[in-house]
Amino acid sequence: MSERTLTKGDPRGVFYDLFEEEEAAELVMRAQIVNALQAWLAESRENQMVLSKRLGVDKSRVSEVKHGKVEKFSLDNLVRLAQRAGLKPKLRIGV
Template sequence: MNKSKTERHASVWDALADTAEEAANLKVRAELMRKIASLIQDSGWTQAAAAEHCGISQPRINDLLRGRISRFSLDALVNIAASLGQQVRIALEVA
């Protein structure tokens, strides 16, 4: 009988990341990407129009809307949110 060891993680980010710090960064970037994508979709913009509003290229908007998290730094996402007139707030919580 072959028993395999199954790892359990607190979140998908913990499973994907090598460190707790990297997992925390992925989680924040994913949340910010979801909120930006929601703003874009709620506005009814085409990808080209969204790119113009965000000050980035249409392919970058496509990456954002498809959730390609590895292509966006936290800094880039904060800048995109600001270009949409949004303020990013940070709250610290005990992990």
């Protein structure tokens, strides 16, 4: 992280205050997918064991998503989990 003088937060979010542009962009995407997966988990009536089988991961990984452990997942892994959950992740590029 480079030294910066922080006078007002970046309107894009805290990740842009704390990290370089490239890393912040990835962290934002990862956090968005984790948030969507958390909502999906909260709406589900199934237990974590059933959900872990549906997602093709260990129960501990479901718990990590539930508790927002963004740092535990790569972007590509989160995209796969979201797809398996039926969330239909999409990427939109802005200029």
